[in-house]
Amino acid sequence: MRMAYDLRHKDWYAWMKENNQPAFRADQMMDWLYQKRVSSFADMSNLPKKMRETLSEQFRLEPLKTLTQQTSSDGTIKFLFALHDGHAIETVLMRHNYGISVCVTTQVGCRVGCTFCASTLGGLKRNLTAGEIVAQVMKAQIALDEIGEERVKSIVIMGIGEPFENYEATLQFLRIMNEEHGLHIGQRHITVSTSGIVPAIYRFADEKLQVGLAISLHAPNQELRKSLMPVSYRHPLSELMEACHYYIETTGRRLTFEYLLIKDRNDQDQHAHQLGQLLSNLNCYVNLIPINTVVERDMERTPRNQIFQFQRIVESYGIKATIRREHGTDIDAACGQLRAKHLDKKSEQPS
Structure with a gap:
């Protein structure tokens, strides 16, 4: 059964036509879904009863159930959602x-296998549909509605999974979020993060979207990157950099490179110099990210003074480098960590 959130406005228009309904019903559907944010087709009071029954037979409106909700002292909220098939995903x-930003998940688990990430523990189970990704933003927005806060202003696709290995659903999600009849979040307020799926970077460049692109780099040379990110075996750093040049030349947009700092692994002065040399001729900036502790990975955070030293060296090459502001350090902040705990608890239950 499809999700109601899987459809764009034009898709609802086509559905109305197929079901002998006037075109304006598509506007009403979008209004109920994204402005009134109802949780039941029965609540769509200005739609004919028969049509509401048909919608209930053909679509699922609430694909997510909240299993856990953690709130940090800084106001960060981390949700653990159950999907209709029992799988669990995270949203932050x-x-x-x-303004308020939501970080969404695109897959149940991940097959990329980054050695510092809890998301990949247990491997990839399945891709999410576009509607399941949309539903994460809607659940976050409804949580804001309940406490009388403002609307979601921006979205980052940096949760569990590799968005470019679920390309079509990710692209549909981007278009739904940008719909004038929906939440109407501007493309420039949305960022997609990839571990470096080279063919998809070329494809995404050719889409000519205004959506931001972030590359999870985390190492300044091929050997180190292979040890941290096995995706580098499939898509070597040299090929990734060629794709990055193509993206910038094709779109005219600046790239973001994410660089996770791990004590004694990739945070030494020599690594900072290598990173500066690698990126010095690109229109980009670097987002330095002190690692969140992941007990399963036995990796430690870079000392504060070394973080600033690393930043100074990178910026000496004419590259803007920022240190990411930390969110939710007093809850399960690392991506995939809350889901991993949930899976551990399930495995401990008697069969």
């Missing part, structure tokens, strides 16, 4: 000085 709501 973050508060910034420029």
Whole structure:
């Protein structure tokens, strides 16, 4: 059964036509879903009863059930949602000085296998549909509605999974979020993060979207990157950099490179110099990320003074480097960590 959130406005228009309904019903559907944010087709009071029954037979409106909700002292909220088939995913709501952002998940688990990430524990189970990704934003927005707060202003696709290995659903999600009849979140307020799926970077560049692109780099040379990110065996750093050049030349947009700092692994002065040399001729900036502790991975955070030293060296190459503001450090902040705990608890239950 499809999700109601899987459809764009034009898809609802086509559905109305197929079901002998006037075109304006598509506007009404979008209004109920994204403005009134109802949780039942029965609540769509200005739609004919027969049509509401048909919708209930053909679509699922509430694909997510909240299993756990953690709230940090800084206002960050981390949700653990159950899907209709029992799988669990994470979504994070973050508060910034420029507004509220939601970080969404695109897959149940991940097959990329980054050695520092809890998301990949247990491997990939399945892709999410576009509607299941949309539903995460809607559940976060409804949580904001309940406490009388503002609307979601921006989205980052940086949760569990590799978005570019679920390309079509991710692209549909982007278009739904940008719909004038939906939440109407501007493309420039959305960022997609990839571990470096090279063919998809070329494809995404050719879409000519205004959506931001972030590359999870985390190492300045091929050998180190292979040890941290096995995706580098499939898509070597040299090929990734060629794709990055193509993206910038094709779109005219600046790239973000995410660099996770891990004590004694990739945070030494020599690594900072290598990173500066690697990126010095690109229109980009670097987002330095002190690692969140993941007990399953036995990796430690870079000392504060070394973080600033690393930043200074990178910026000496004319590259803007920022240190990511931390969110939710007093809850299960690392991506996939809350889900991993949930899976551990399930495995401990008697069969």
